[in-house]
Each structure stands twice: as structure tokens, then as C-alpha cells.
Amino acid sequence: MNFWFVLCFVSIAVILEVVESIPKYKVGHFEQLVDHFNFEESASFQQRYLFSEIYWDGKGPIFFYSGNEGSILGFWENSGFVFEAAQKFNALVIFGEHRYYGTSLPFGQDSFKHGNIGYLSIEQALADFAVLLTQLKKDFNATDKAVVSFGGSYGGMLSAYLRFKYPNIVRAALAASAPIYMLADTTTRDFFFPAVTKDFQDADKTCPGNVVQGFIEIENLKKQGEKGLPVISEAFKLCKPLTSVDQINHLIGWIRNAFTIMAMCDYPYPTSFLAPLPANPVNYACKVISGSSNKMEGLAEAAGLAYNGTGGKLKCFDPWIEFVECADPTGCGTGNDNLAWDYQACTEFLLPSGTNNVTDMFPELPWTLDMRNEYCNKTWNVKPRLQWTGTSLWGKNISSASNIIFSNGDLDPWRPGGVLESVSSSLVAILIKGGAHHLDLRPSNPNDPPDVTAAREQELALIRKWIS
Amino acid sequence: MNFWFVLCFVSIAVILEVVESIPKYKVGHFEQLVDHFNFEESASFQQRYLFSEIYWDGKGPIFFYSGNEGSILGFWENSGFVFEAAQKFNALVIFGEHRYYGTSLPFGQDSFKHGNIGYLSIEQALADFAVLLTQLKKDFNATDKAVVSFGGSYGGMLSAYLRFKYPNIVRAALAASAPIYMLADTTTRDFFFPAVTKDFQDADKTCPGNVVQGFIEIENLKKQGEKGLPVISEAFKLCKPLTSVDQINHLIGWIRNAFTIMAMCDYPYPTSFLAPLPANPVNYACKVISGSSNKMEGLAEAAGLAYNGTGGKLKCFDPWIEFVECADPTGCGTGNDNLAWDYQACTEFLLPSGTNNVTDMFPELPWTLDMRNEYCNKTWNVKPRLQWTGTSLWGKNISSASNIIFSNGDLDPWRPGGVLESVSSSLVAILIKGGAHHLDLRPSNPNDPPDVTAAREQELALIRKWIS
Numbered sequence: 001m002n003f004w005f006v007l008c009f010v011s012i013a014v015i016l017e018v019v020e021s022i023p024k025y026k027v028g029h030f031e032q033l034v035d036h037f038n039f040e041e042s043a044s045f046q047q048r049y050l051f052s053e054i055y056w057d058g059k060g061p062i063f064f065y066s067g068n069e070g071s072i073l074g075f076w077e078n079s080g081f082v083f084e085a086a087q088k089f090n091a092l093v094i095f096g097e098h099r100y101y102g103t104s105l106p107f108g109q110d111s112f113k114h115g116n117i118g119y120l121s122i123e124q125a126l127a128d129f130a131v132l133l134t135q136l137k138k139d140f141n142a143t144d145k146a147v148v149s150f151g152g153s154y155g156g157m158l159s160a161y162l163r164f165k166y167p168n169i170v171r172a173a174l175a176a177s178a179p180i181y182m183l184a185d186t187t188t189r190d191f192f193f194p195a196v197t198k199d200f201q202d203a204d205k206t207c208p209g210n211v212v213q214g215f216i217e218i219e220n221l222k223k224q225g226e227k228g229l230p231v232i233s234e235a236f237k238l239c240k241p242l243t244s245v246d247q248i249n250h251l252i253g254w255i256r257n258a259f260t261i262m263a264m265c266d267y268p269y270p271t272s273f274l275a276p277l278p279a280n281p282v283n284y285a286c287k288v289i290s291g292s293s294n295k296m297e298g299l300a301e302a303a304g305l306a307y308n309g310t311g312g313k314l315k316c317f318d319p320w321i322e323f324v325e326c327a328d329p330t331g332c333g334t335g336n337d338n339l340a341w342d343y344q345a346c347t348e349f350l351l352p353s354g355t356n357n358v359t360d361m362f363p364e365l366p367w368t369l370d371m372r373n374e375y376c377n378k379t380w381n382v383k384p385r386l387q388w389t390g391t392s393l394w395g396k397n398i399s400s401a402s403n404i405i406f407s408n409g410d411l412d413p414w415r416p417g418g419v420l421e422s423v424s425s426s427l428v429a430i431l432i433k434g435g436a437h438h439l440d441l442r443p444s445n446p447n448d449p450p451d452v453t454a455a456r457e458q459e460l461a462l463i464r465k466w467i468s
Numbered sequence: 469m470n471f472w473f474v475l476c477f478v479s480i481a482v483i484l485e486v487v488e489s490i491p492k493y494k495v496g497h498f499e500q501l502v503d504h505f506n507f508e509e510s511a512s513f514q515q516r517y518l519f520s521e522i523y524w525d526g527k528g529p530i531f532f533y534s535g536n537e538g539s540i541l542g543f544w545e546n547s548g549f550v551f552e553a554a555q556k557f558n559a560l561v562i563f564g565e566h567r568y569y570g571t572s573l574p575f576g577q578d579s580f581k582h583g584n585i586g587y588l589s590i591e592q593a594l595a596d597f598a599v600l601l602t603q604l605k606k607d608f609n610a611t612d613k614a615v616v617s618f619g620g621s622y623g624g625m626l627s628a629y630l631r632f633k634y635p636n637i638v639r640a641a642l643a644a645s646a647p648i649y650m651l652a653d654t655t656t657r658d659f660f661f662p663a664v665t666k667d668f669q670d671a672d673k674t675c676p677g678n679v680v681q682g683f684i685e686i687e688n689l690k691k692q693g694e695k696g697l698p699v700i701s702e703a704f705k706l707c708k709p710l711t712s713v714d715q716i717n718h719l720i721g722w723i724r725n726a727f728t729i730m731a732m733c734d735y736p737y738p739t740s741f742l743a744p745l746p747a748n749p750v751n752y753a754c755k756v757i758s759g760s761s762n763k764m765e766g767l768a769e770a771a772g773l774a775y776n777g778t779g780g781k782l783k784c785f786d787p788w789i790e791f792v793e794c795a796d797p798t799g800c801g802t803g804n805d806n807l808a809w810d811y812q813a814c815t816e817f818l819l820p821s822g823t824n825n826v827t828d829m830f831p832e833l834p835w836t837l838d839m840r841n842e843y844c845n846k847t848w849n850v851k852p853r854l855q856w857t858g859t860s861l862w863g864k865n866i867s868s869a870s871n872i873i874f875s876n877g878d879l880d881p882w883r884p885g886g887v888l889e890s891v892s893s894s895l896v897a898i899l900i901k902g903g904a905h906h907l908d909l910r911p912s913n914p915n916d917p918p919d920v921t922a923a924r925e926q927e928l929a930l931i932r933k934w935i936s
Contacts, residue, residue, distance in 0.1 A: 040586030
């Protein structure tokens with residue numbers, strides 16, 4: 001459950017506060033072809049979608065959320081802005097689930113087997129959405145209504161791609177925190193962990209130094225061999241103490257991932273991912289570490305935040321459950337959604353490289369293309385294709401597209417992979433100061449920085465212009 | 469060898485006249501993936517392409533012909549305008565062969581077997597071209613050079629689709645006689661044979677009446693049962709006389725197809741398809757029929773033109789070789805290319821319906837969706853999908869595209885399926901008075917009507933504007 005785009009769930013307290021803006025959903029199922037591009041394949045599956053007509057007056061547009069790597073229910077609950085916008089536009093709201101996630105499994109529990117998983121691709125997923133929308137427009141007697149696609153992170157990329165590839169179906173798109181340039185074949189993959197580091201640097205100049213110090217203390221204990229293991233195990237409250245020096249790298253990945261989660265979910269109000277995070281978790285973590293006399297222990301306490309929250313109930317941690325190594329250097333969890341994501345990271349979704357301790361504050365944990373190729377061959381018997389997405393999904397040559405907003409927050413470590421400058425008057429980049437990962441897609445909150453409020457207003461104005 | 473887009477080959481005499489404008493090609497082969505959309509499939513095949521650098525100065529653009537349903541060699545020889553344009557632009561010329569045609573067979577001679585043929589789709593073919601171009605731009609050290617896609621008929625549709633789906637690769641497109649609106653799910657399929665009829669009507673008002681009279685005479689003989697068969701067989705110079713009344717419908721299809729060929733190839737100079745056609749074959753045929761005292765015999769002589777030419781060497785005809793019934797109501801021939809085309813006509817390429825003797829001059833030979841479905845299920849075990857191409861290839865909702873010329877001649881029976889009105893200043897429709905099927909793509913000819921000369925000039929001006 002630990003995607004590269006972390007679903008920093010709104011915490012219960014916040015949900016109670018904004019509950020009025022998130023309507024109840026109805027569930028629909030659509031018979032979707034497993035393979036849109038091969039007519040000899042006639043197998044089909046049930047694609048799930050959620051919808052609500054409560055704001056719709058039969059005349060307004062359709063607001064479509066392009067589901068990404070997880071159950072569509074999570075996106076419904078965490079994309080409050082879509083409903084706030086729908087209310088203003090009297091829009092019909094539809095959330096489409098991405099194939100191979102949630103319950104939209106083409107071959108049920110066998111979906112992840114060799115021979116079945118191959119139908120998981122961005123192109124098939126986009127075709128699903130296009131075909132689904134074509135039919136739903138008919139079903140809702142809305143064939144002449146404009147569709148606006150919304151999405152955050154990978155979902156934001158899909159929203160933009162829908163407008164790229166199916167502009168006949170989708171009139172405009174809001175691609176929030178969508179690092180589409182990351183999939184250009186000319187992109188270097190080394191931007192991510194330096195950006196995570198910068199978040200901590202910006203919160204407190206001394207913070208990265210303290211973090212590095214904590215890792216050095218781990219390194220020093222590692223040099224002591226087995227003797228140092230109990231000290232580390234105790235500091236990190238491990239349920240099962242380390243038994244070998246070789247395990248330390250995994251622990252480091254677990255720590256690094258905690259910092260990644262805090263950077264992505266660095267919202268100005270409490271949220272919850274694996275555990276309830278405080279408001280501004282990056283500042284919070286920096287304070288915890290700087291206040292610790294032993295920096296390794298500070299590191300442990302800060303990492304615990306991501307996995308256990310401020311008032312966490314876990315008595316101890318199990319990094320082998322909480323952080324599963326996979327093709328995504330920010331780790332995977334367990335379960336179907338994570339299998340699907342791992343496969344995508346092994347095929348079309350070329351994710352960032354690892355850490356080097358030079359341009360980032362983390363120990364050297366490389367994730368080179370060679371390492372990825374070896375892992376993907378072993379795990380899925382597939383070979384990533386570097387050039388394909390640059391060709392298929394336009395790389396950085398997107399100027400012929402139109403009616404797309406690319407929003408990015410300056411706290412979001414995915415930001416460097418995004419479209420940060422407007423390409424034309426209808427390919428508009430919006431930068432959100434004080435914004436973490438797709439903050440603008442979340443429901444309005446009293447603690448929102450002014451920039452995100454302004455961004456949402458600009459987004460609504462552009463959408464209104466483009467669909468009128 | 470009888471595609472719906474008839475390759476009305478330039479006759480030898482004409483080729484000699486214009487031979488200077490068609491350079492010799494070099495042949496290349498590119499290792500192409502059989503399935504671009506499924507990473508579990510790693511099989512590859514050799515895609516053929518032709519190219520010439522003789523006009524290229526290393527600075528000019530790339531002119532790419534999007535190969536359609538046949539060997540790429542035929543397109544190279546019959547698209548002289550591409551070379552005339554390349555000379556003016558100092559362009560690199562590349563002609564890409566369409567998968568499953570010519571020698572670009574993904575599974576060799578087994579390509580047309582069940583389980584192998586399914587990788588034949590427009591989406592896969594477009595991906596082939598996009599991937600091929602991406603690599604060739606690198607190979608020719610031309611990554612910053614604009615690509616212009618050219619094509620006629622189905623190849624023109626592919627040229628437009630390339631700009632729709634891969635505008636990062638293709639800057640502008642000339643889609644000559646490309647009936648892209650035909651693949652919208654809202655299109656009726658009944659435009660084709662009325663348009664063929666209109667061509668004959670426009671050439672000579674009495675012509676359709678004479679044709680109808682010829683068919684009535686066949687019908688009267690048919691009513692006589694077996695007694696009438698020798699009369700028909702003799703009139704049509706059949707190598708094997710008819711043995712059953714049931715065969716007459718096939719003969720009618722063969723005749724109807726001859727009229728289709730003449731309408732599509734109604735050029736102002738001699739060309740050759742199955743046989744050397746005279747200049748303006750529609751006028752020629754009308755004269756032949758009106759000059760015959762027996763209209764059935766006139767019909768026979770006119771039909772013979774298409775299959776045997778003006779000075780034909782055939783002593784007799786075999787309609788079962790010259791016209792093979794298939795999913796395309798204008799018939800197929802034999803051989804691999806025709807198998808591939810039949811499969812495409814059974815999947816994404818929903819071709820026109822048949823004739824009804826009310827809106828056209830031909831006997832009632834229906835080709836309904838039900839008939840097509842039954843045929844396709846029996847022949848290929850596939851089911852056409854009416855809505856898919858309207859979704860995938862944008863139907864009639866193309867306004868977000870740019871830099872495409874849609875040219876159509878008023879003599880071309882495919883014209884009603886084309887884009888006949890400009891959609892915007894960069895989606896430009898050009899109508900060519902006196903133009904048959906993609907006349908503008910052919911080499912300049914002293915007998916060209918002024919409209920096609922003007923059209924070519926406008927096309928070059930638009931291309932120059934769009935790639936500058």
C-alpha cells in the first residue's frame with residue numbers, strides 16, 4: 001500500500017469537517033474488453049466506476065476522475081475539489097477505476113499471472129476510460145456534454161493523456177502533480193531524492209545535516225558488525241531484531257521511504273497515510289530530530305511518524321511488512337494493487353533512480369537501469385522500454401495539445417518531473433507555493449495556503465472558459 | 469489485388485514521361501515489436517521501409533508516406549507528388565510499409581492464421597510508424613527535423629491519424645482522399661455506390677439509365693433459368709460458362725466492381741490497375757454502352773475495360789478470379805494483401821453497404837451489418853466493433869487537431885466519407901474539381917485539371933507554413 005504517489009488520506013477529523021463536500025457514491029460496472037487493440041481477443045471484465053448525480057442538472061458537464069494505482073474508493077474520498085467544482089458547474093461526477101486495481105481485475109485473482117498481466121498498460125487503461133465515457137455519455141443522455149478529466153499524480157498524467165489521445169471525448173483536463181516529463185526518454189531520473197532533501201532543507205537548514213548524522217551513526221554501528229545490530233534494532237523499535245548486517249540496507253530504505261512520505265504529504269493540516277500524520281510533517285520531523293541528542297534515535301522517531309503517526313498504536317515496527325522492495329525505489333507494499341504497480345514500474349513507468357549521498361541526504365542506495373532491468377526480468381519476465389513512452393505519450397513535445405492545466409506544488413518532490421512552465425495559453429502551468437503532492441485536488445481547508453486557493457480559482461476559470 | 473482503394477497504377481507510358489520525378493529507392497528493415505501494447509509479448513518482425521536521400525540536404529524535413537494496404541513498392545511508384553515536393557523542400561523521403569502487407573509479415577506465411585492475425589490493427593500500425601520514425605530520425609541525425617506524413621485513401625487516413633495520435637512525431641499531414649468520417653459511429657454506410665452512380669451520371673446523363681437497362685437484360689435472362697445462362701456467358705466472354713442461376717449475383721458483383729474501378733480511376737490520362745485504362749474511363753465506358761444496341765453487351769464491353777483494358781490480351785474473363793467476395797463490398801482479390809484487407813474490413817474498417825437499385829444504378833446486392841457480422845464470424849471468428857473507431861480515431865470530432873490537409877476530388881466516390889469543409893485554419897479541406905481518387909498525390913501531368921495543380925500548390929504552401 002505504499003505507492004510512489006502516496007495517498008495521504010485525509011484524516012478522520014478533517015473528513016468530519018468537510019464531509020458535506022463529499023457526496024455518497026453509486027457504484028456501476030461496465031463490461032470492458034481486456035484487449036482493445038486485438039479483435040481476436042474477445043475476453044471482457046467488469047470495470048468499476050463510481051458516480052454521483054446530486055449536483056447534475058442534466059445540462060452541466062461531466063467531471064471524470066481518471067483513476068490511478070489503487071482502489072477508486074480512495075480517490076473518491078480524497079479528491080474533494082472535484083466535488084466542490086462539480087457543485088459550481090452542476091456537473092455529473094464519474095470516477096473510473098484503473099484496470100488491475102481495486103476490483104477491476106481482468107482475470108480476477110489470476111490477473112497477476114504471466115500471460116494475464118500483460119494487458120496492464122497505459123494505452124489499454126486510456127482506452128478503457130475513453131470507451132467507458134463514450135457509453136456513459138449515451139446512458140446519461142449527455143452525448144453533447146463536455147467531459148473534463150481530473151487526476152492527481154499518475155491519475156493526473158492519465159487525465160492529460162486522455163486529452164492527448166482522446167480529445168474527441170475529453171474537452172479539458174486538470175493534471176495535478178503529474179510528472180509527465182518523467183516519461184520522456186530524454187529525462188534523467190535523478191531528480192526525486194534531491195527534491196525530498198530540499199523539502200527538509202527548506203523547512204530547517206540544519207535538518208539534512210542532522211539526518212545525515214543519524215545515518216552516519218547507523219553506518220558506524222554497521223561497521224561493528226553483529227555487535228551493533230541490537231543497538232540499531234532497539235533504537236528503531238524493531239519487532240524482530242536485526243540478525244544480519246545485510247539487513248541494514250533494507251532498514252535504510254524503510255527510513256528513506258518515511259521521509260519520502262512526509263515530503264509528499266507535507267500538508268498544512270493533519271492527514272493519514274499509514275498512520276495519522278501531523279500538520280506540516282516535514283517541519284515536525286525536523287524538530288524531532290534536532291531535539292534529539294542522539295541523531296539516530298531522532299531519525300527513528302521521525303521515521304516512526306510515517307508508519308505510526310503522532311499517537312500511534314504500534315508498539316514496534318516491521319520494516320519488511322511496512323516497506324517491500326520493488327521496481328519502485330520508494331517501495332511497494334503487499335496485495336494486488338502493489339503487484340500491479342510493480343509491473344507498471346517494470347514496463348512503461350520508468351521511476352526515479354536511487355540515492356547517492358551526494359545530491360541527497362540519504363545513504364547510497366542506487367537503483368540503476370541495469371538493476372531495474374535485472375529485477376524486472378526476474379520478477380515479471382519483462383523488459384522496460386525506455387523510448388516507448390517518449391514516443392507514445394509525447395515526451396516533452398506536447399505543444400500541439402490544448403486545454404490542460406498542469407499544477408505543481410513547490411513542496412512536492414515529484415514537481416521536477418512536471419510541466420512547470422506554460423506551453424501555450426491552453427497548456428497552462430500553475431505553481432502552488434506551499435503545496436505538497438496535488439494539494440489542489442483535496443477539499444478546501446481553513447489551513448490552506450493562499451496559493452492553493454488562488455490555484456483552484458484559476459483552474460475553475462480555465463475549465464469554464466474551455467468548456468463554454 | 470482489388471482493394472477498396474484501387475491503386476490505379478500509372479501506366480508504363482506515363483511512367484516513362486515522369487520517370488525523372490521518381491527516384492530509385494533504397495530498402496531498409498526495422499525490427500518492430502509485434503505488440504506495442506503488451507510488454508509480455510516480446511516477439512518482433514522486420515518492417516520494410518523505402519527511402520531516398522537524393523533530395524535531402526541534411527537540413528530539410530522528412531516526408532513520410534504512411535503505407536496502406538499493399539506492398540510499399542506500389543505506393544512508391546504511384547505517389548509522384550511526394551517526390552516533387554521533396555525536391556522543393558530538400559526533404560528526406562521515407563515510405564513505411566504497413567504491417568501484414570508486402571513483406572512486413574509479423575509471422576511470415578503464418579501471419580494470417582488465427583492467433584496471429586489479431587495483431588493487425590490501425591493502432592498497432594500507427595505505433596509501428598511512430599516507433600520507426602523515432603528511430604530513423606536518430607539514425608539520420610535528424611531528431612530536430614519536422615516530419616510530414618503523406619498518404620492516399622487508407623494511407624491518407626493513417627497520415628491524419630499519425631498527426632492525431634503522435635503529433636510529437638509528425639508535424640503536419642496531407643491526407644488525400646481519406647474518408648476518415650466513414651469510421652465515425654454515426655456515419656451511414658450508404659454513400660458509396662450512389663457516388664459511383666453520380667460519376668457516370670455527371671459524365672453522361674443517359675449513362676445510368678443505359679447501365680440499368682443492361683442489368684435488366686441480365687435479369688430477364690435470369691428469369692428464363694438455365695436457358696438464359698449461355699446468352700449471358702457469351703455476352704460477358706466468360707472462360708467457364710455459367711452453370712447455375714445462383715452464379716449470376718457474383719457476375720453482377722464483378723460488373724459493379726468494374727464500374728467502381730473506373731469511377732475511382734477516372735483520371736485525365738491513361739492509368740493501369742488490372743489492365744490499362746484509357747484516360748477518363750467513365751466517359752469512355754458511357755460511350756461504349758450508349759453505342760451498343762444491346763445494353764447488356766455494352767455493359768460487358770465496359771466491364772471488360774476494367775479487367776482487360778483497351779487493348780487487352782485476355783480472350784475471356786473469369787469473375788471468380790478477378791473478383792473475390794469478401795468483407796469489402798467492392799471485393800477482394802487473392803493473396804496475402806487481400807487476406808489482411810479482408811481482416812481489417814472485418815474489424816476496424818467498417819466499409820460501405822451494398823447496392824439497392826434505388827439510390828444507385830446497380831442491381832440489389834445488399835451488404836448489411838448483419839451479413840458482415842455473419843461473414844466475419846465465419847471467416848475470421850471476429851466481431852466488428854461499430855463504436856470503437858469512432859472513439860479511438862475521433863469520429864467526426866476532430867477540431868482539436870491541427871496541421872492537416874484533407875483533399876478530395878469531386879469524381880472520387882469515397883469523397884462523401886471525407887472531410888469536405890475546413891474545420892479550422894489548420895484543418896484545411898481542399899476540393900479538387902475534376903479529381904478522382906487522390907489525384908493530387910500522383911505526379912504532375914500535362915493533362916491535369918487546373919484544380920489539382922492549384923491544390924498541390926496550396927498543399928505545399930500550407931506544409932511550408934506549418935513546418936517553418
